[in-house]
Amino acid sequence: MSDQDLFDEELFEGEELTEKQKKILIAAIESFSEKGFAATSTNEIAKKAGVAEGTIFRHYKTKKELLLNIVSPVMAKLVAPFVIRDFDKVLNKRFDTFEEFLRAVFKNRHEFIEKNSQIIRILLQEIPFQPELREQFKEHVAAKLFERFTKAAAYYQEKGQLLEIPPASALRMTASSIIGYFIAKYVIFPESEWDDEVEMERTIQFILRGLGTETK
Amino acid sequence: MSDQDLFDEELFEGEELTEKQKKILIAAIESFSEKGFAATSTNEIAKKAGVAEGTIFRHYKTKKELLLNIVSPVMAKLVAPFVIRDFDKVLNKRFDTFEEFLRAVFKNRHEFIEKNSQIIRILLQEIPFQPELREQFKEHVAAKLFERFTKAAAYYQEKGQLLEIPPASALRMTASSIIGYFIAKYVIFPESEWDDEVEMERTIQFILRGLGTETK
Amino acid sequence: MSDQDLFDEELFEGEELTEKQKKILIAAIESFSEKGFAATSTNEIAKKAGVAEGTIFRHYKTKKELLLNIVSPVMAKLVAPFVIRDFDKVLNKRFDTFEEFLRAVFKNRHEFIEKNSQIIRILLQEIPFQPELREQFKEHVAAKLFERFTKAAAYYQEKGQLLEIPPASALRMTASSIIGYFIAKYVIFPESEWDDEVEMERTIQFILRGLGTETK
Amino acid sequence: MSDQDLFDEELFEGEELTEKQKKILIAAIESFSEKGFAATSTNEIAKKAGVAEGTIFRHYKTKKELLLNIVSPVMAKLVAPFVIRDFDKVLNKRFDTFEEFLRAVFKNRHEFIEKNSQIIRILLQEIPFQPELREQFKEHVAAKLFERFTKAAAYYQEKGQLLEIPPASALRMTASSIIGYFIAKYVIFPESEWDDEVEMERTIQFILRGLGTETK
DNA sequence: GATGAATGAGCATTCATTCAT
DNA sequence: CATGAATGAATGCTCATTCAT
Numbered sequence: 001m002s003d004q005d006l007f008d009e010e011l012f013e014g015e016e017l018t019e020k021q022k023k024i025l026i027a028a029i030e031s032f033s034e035k036g037f038a039a040t041s042t043n044e045i046a047k048k049a050g051v052a053e054g055t056i057f058r059h060y061k062t063k064k065e066l067l068l069n070i071v072s073p074v075m076a077k078l079v080a081p082f083v084i085r086d087f088d089k090v091l092n093k094r095f096d097t098f099e100e101f102l103r104a105v106f107k108n109r110h111e112f113i114e115k116n117s118q119i120i121r122i123l124l125q126e127i128p129f130q131p132e133l134r135e136q137f138k139e140h141v142a143a144k145l146f147e148r149f150t151k152a153a154a155y156y157q158e159k160g161q162l163l164e165i166p167p168a169s170a171l172r173m174t175a176s177s178i179i180g181y182f183i184a185k186y187v188i189f190p191e192s193e194w195d196d197e198v199e200m201e202r203t204i205q206f207i208l209r210g211l212g213t214e215t216k
Numbered sequence: 217m218s219d220q221d222l223f224d225e226e227l228f229e230g231e232e233l234t235e236k237q238k239k240i241l242i243a244a245i246e247s248f249s250e251k252g253f254a255a256t257s258t259n260e261i262a263k264k265a266g267v268a269e270g271t272i273f274r275h276y277k278t279k280k281e282l283l284l285n286i287v288s289p290v291m292a293k294l295v296a297p298f299v300i301r302d303f304d305k306v307l308n309k310r311f312d313t314f315e316e317f318l319r320a321v322f323k324n325r326h327e328f329i330e331k332n333s334q335i336i337r338i339l340l341q342e343i344p345f346q347p348e349l350r351e352q353f354k355e356h357v358a359a360k361l362f363e364r365f366t367k368a369a370a371y372y373q374e375k376g377q378l379l380e381i382p383p384a385s386a387l388r389m390t391a392s393s394i395i396g397y398f399i400a401k402y403v404i405f406p407e408s409e410w411d412d413e414v415e416m417e418r419t420i421q422f423i424l425r426g427l428g429t430e431t432k
Numbered sequence: 433m434s435d436q437d438l439f440d441e442e443l444f445e446g447e448e449l450t451e452k453q454k455k456i457l458i459a460a461i462e463s464f465s466e467k468g469f470a471a472t473s474t475n476e477i478a479k480k481a482g483v484a485e486g487t488i489f490r491h492y493k494t495k496k497e498l499l500l501n502i503v504s505p506v507m508a509k510l511v512a513p514f515v516i517r518d519f520d521k522v523l524n525k526r527f528d529t530f531e532e533f534l535r536a537v538f539k540n541r542h543e544f545i546e547k548n549s550q551i552i553r554i555l556l557q558e559i560p561f562q563p564e565l566r567e568q569f570k571e572h573v574a575a576k577l578f579e580r581f582t583k584a585a586a587y588y589q590e591k592g593q594l595l596e597i598p599p600a601s602a603l604r605m606t607a608s609s610i611i612g613y614f615i616a617k618y619v620i621f622p623e624s625e626w627d628d629e630v631e632m633e634r635t636i637q638f639i640l641r642g643l644g645t646e647t648k
Numbered sequence: 649m650s651d652q653d654l655f656d657e658e659l660f661e662g663e664e665l666t667e668k669q670k671k672i673l674i675a676a677i678e679s680f681s682e683k684g685f686a687a688t689s690t691n692e693i694a695k696k697a698g699v700a701e702g703t704i705f706r707h708y709k710t711k712k713e714l715l716l717n718i719v720s721p722v723m724a725k726l727v728a729p730f731v732i733r734d735f736d737k738v739l740n741k742r743f744d745t746f747e748e749f750l751r752a753v754f755k756n757r758h759e760f761i762e763k764n765s766q767i768i769r770i771l772l773q774e775i776p777f778q779p780e781l782r783e784q785f786k787e788h789v790a791a792k793l794f795e796r797f798t799k800a801a802a803y804y805q806e807k808g809q810l811l812e813i814p815p816a817s818a819l820r821m822t823a824s825s826i827i828g829y830f831i832a833k834y835v836i837f838p839e840s841e842w843d844d845e846v847e848m849e850r851t852i853q854f855i856l857r858g859l860g861t862e863t864k
Numbered sequence: 865g866a867t868g869a870a871t872g873a874g875c876a877t878t879c880a881t882t883c884a885t
Numbered sequence: 886c887a888t889g890a891a892t893g894a895a896t897g898c899t900c901a902t903t904c905a906t
Contacts, residue, residue: 018869020869020870035345036252036254036344036345038252038254038255039254039345041896041897042896042897042898043895043896043897051870051871052870052872053871053872053897053898054870054871054872054873054898054899054900055869055870055871056897056898057897057898057899058868058869058870058871059869061898062897062898063896063897063898121344125341125344128252128337128341128403129251129252129255142404165418169415169418172396172397172400172415173393173396173418173419173422175396176392176393176395176396176397176399177389177392177393177396179392180388180389180391180392180393180395180396181392183392184388184392187344188358199388202381202385202389205426206389206426206427207426209425209426209427210421210422210423210426211422211425234886236886236887257878257879257880258879258880258881259878259879259880262889267887267888268887268888268889269880269881269888269889270881270882270883270887270888270889270890271886271887271888271889272880273880273881273882274886274887274888278880278881279879279880279881450890452890452891467777468684468686468776468777470684470686470687471777473874473875473876474875474876474877475874475875475876483891484891484892484893485876485877485892485893486878486879486891486892486894487890487891487892488876488877489876489877489878490889490890490891490892491890493877494876495876553776557773557776560684560769560773560835561683561684561687574836597850601847601850604828604829604832604847605825605828605851605854607828608824608825608827608828608829608831608832609821609824609825609828611824611828612820612821612823612824612825612827612828613820613824615824616820616824619776620790631817631820634813634817634821635821637858638821638858639858641857641858641859642853642854642855642857643854643857666865668865668866689899689900689901690900690901690902691899691900691901694868699866699867700866700867700868701867701868701901701902702866702867702868702869702902702903702904703865703866703867703868704901705901705902705903706865706866706867709902710901711900711901711902867904867905867906868904868905868906869903869904869905869906870902870903870904870905871900871901871902871903871904872900872902873899873900873901874898874899874900874901875897875898875899875900876896876897876898876899877895877896877897877898878894878895878896878897879892879893879894879895879896880892880894880895881891881892881893882890882891883888883889883890883891883892884888884889884890884891885887885888885889885890
């Protein structure tokens with residue numbers, strides 16, 4: 001929890017939040033992720049945050065706006081490493097092989113997701129029911145991810161390292177495997193023993209074998 | 217819609233439902249899958265079903281019981297092909313290779329999921345928030361699936377067709393890929409053009425390469 | 433109060449109201465007329481009516497709908513004597529002189545207004561703020577009143593009993609005088625001594641002298 | 649609007665108002681007259697006035713006090729021409745006939761009401777619900793008006809120009825006719841074509857015929 | 865003097881559930 | 886069995902007012 005708190009501050013740092021606003025956000029994140037958005041009452045959030053109910057609505061006009069304010073920055077930062085300027089060059093320089101690329105993305109996003117697991121859980125839960133969220137997701141996450149992944153895929157396909165299938169399909173299978181890893185870890189076996197390093201490596205190998213061309 | 221209706225009757229057929237009960241179930245499924253369980257009111261269900269609100273509570277003590285009554289039979293039937301008596305023999309006889317096995321499971325469950333997409337969507341949405349559901353899921357779905365898949369995995373590993381990794385990991389990656397396929401199809405691109413046959417085949421190939429041994 | 437109650441039943445009689453609905457209406461009428469629509473809470477109405485707050489909303493979707501349901505029937509019946517079929521003939525037969533006509537209208541509407549003073553007070557208060565009410569009023573009261581009064585005016589002008597001014601002006605002055613009488617009686621001096629008969633007669637004489645031709 | 653603004657300053661001129669106070673008053677007048685006192689929030693007034701919500705309460709302890717501060721000066725000035733010292737002499741000198749008197753009062757108050765139509769609308773709306781207002785009105789408006797009108801009436805009755813009825817009744821009918829004129833003009837037909845001069849003259853003639861003794 | 869964040873009581877409305885018919 | 890009127894707790898949200906800065 002202290003870890004979570006630490007990060008929340010970092011996450012919303014560009015926004016000049018008052019102490020009360022931070023408490024409201026933290027309380028809302030906790031409740032939304034535990035019980036779901038619709039089943040969490042503003043009264044409950046207020047109590048958990050130690051503020052008056054009216055205070056919530058001074059800062060967020062509606063409960064839905066509170067939800068969007070929680071989830072939007074995470075969506076933005078979720079694709080951050082893909083939105084670097086001159087992504088192509090970065091690709092050229094840093095990741096010579098698809099394996100390096102895959103491994104870097106996985107590791108890096110792993111940390112991010114770990115730190116924001118609650119909010120991402122909320123995001124996943126609410127995307128089917130909140131059109132605004134879906135719109136944001138499509139525009140800022142899916143589209144960007146798809147665009148950059150397509151470039152990367154072309155690059156590695158050219159190099160002969162990646163199977164010649166449509167990037168969309170490659171992306172789907174990569175994402176399925178990675179997201180499946182996180183859901184297993186955080187949703188299905190949250191309290192089980194689980195060897196992060198080993199399972200992550202297995203997942204990477206699985207994707208590489210499934211999509212790579214290596215005679216390996 | 218008529219397809220969906222048709223199937224709903226089939227799905228609950230062992231249960232001797234009155235006409236009104238069927239209407240209630242169909243209405244509830246529609247609303248729950250569209251707006252979520254918590255955001256659907258019993259009043260709304262009653263109106264859509266064309267019955268009085270009291271009638272719902274005559275058949276289902278609480279709203280949650282209604283949810284469980286919808287979702288439970290689907291959970292049971294979701295693992296149906298794995299729960300055949302003498303699963304080992306079935307395995308021996310029918311699916312000589314891992315590829316055959318995988319292909320059969322995928323195709324067969326594909327139809328089932330397609331017919332029950334609404335209910336499965338409800339299931340996925342509500343599992344995180346309904347302990348009873350989670351319990352049922354673990355007991356009747358996950359455990360059975362795991363048990364039978366483990367047997368199958370051992371069988372194909374012995375035959376040298378499947379990579380020597382823990383069955384749990386193999387299951388996770390297989391399931392991720394298959395479920396990822398369905399989520400892409402039903403949740404992310406529900407109105408997009410999407411070539412079922414091709415994408416399914418790609419997914420199968422991906423899993424086979426990822427988990428199979430290279431002799432292929 | 434018993435008088436008021438008696439009449440309320442009569443007023444809404446065409447509507448098949450349950451006992452609870454009647455209580456809600458009576459309570460709402462009392463509160464709205466005492467404190468105004470905006471300053472009356474539904475909680476207060478519920479308590480006064482002896483029903484649960486939810487019960488109000490079962491019968492009237494919103495507080496405003498409750499207001500309209502109270503005020504509309506009175507508006508309709510307020511112009512009732514003018515909406516008789518063959519108003520012209522009635523005029524011919526029954527009221528040979530403008531004085532008779534005026535006296536009849538005044539007396540008859542006097543009783544109606546007396547019985548519905550609370551609701552009419554609500555109507556007057558809320559007309560400036562409720563566009564729906566204003567619309568209804570224009571359509572069902574003002575227009576009808578104007579139309580029939582215009583006919584009557586023409587009739588008496590032809591007979592040489594009424595000053596030759598536009599009917600609209602004559603109506604305005606007649607209505608001002610009559611409504612002024614009621615406001616003085618019910619709003620300004622509600623608890624004063626006030627000789628109904630004498631003041632009414634004075635008002636009639638005032639209008640007759642003001643609008644009649646001098647032959648009298 | 650500039651006219652209105654201009655006058656507002658004039659109206660409150662004896663009171664040494666700061667710029668912010670004026671803005672608050674103007675904003676409150678506008679909102680109260682448009683939506684009613686109870687339906688206007690202090691937040692809304694603050695925004696329209698361009699001040700902080702707290703600023704309103706620095707100047708007016710409560711929202712009701714703000715209302716009274718708006719309405720009181722208008723009430724005082726509404727009867728101004730009647731509160732001249734030596735009203736009797738003024739009467740003697742300036743208005744030899746009831747007609748002159750009536751015409752002067754009507755014309756003069758017409759301008760005043762036109763300039764303060766918003767505030768007077770507020771006054772009319774809130775008098776039934778604000779005991780303080782009613783008290784002030786009785787004490788400063790009705791009583792004074794009644795007292796001076798009674799004197800004037802006696803004067804003109806003595807001169808044989810005014811019907812021998814109780815001044816209270818004469819006042820009621822005069823006031824009804826004049827106020828009816830304003831309500832028609834400002835409330836019922838605010839956007840209609842309406843010939844001020846002609847209708848005012850008709851109204852004056854109506855009162856004169858109704859109350860005068862002229863063989864005219 | 866002016867601000868605006870904070871308050872908590874109060875608001876209209878919705879809800880799952882009950883029960884007399 | 887089925888109904889639907891009734892309930893009252895709970896909900897998201899608004900309000901006039903306060904007060905530290």
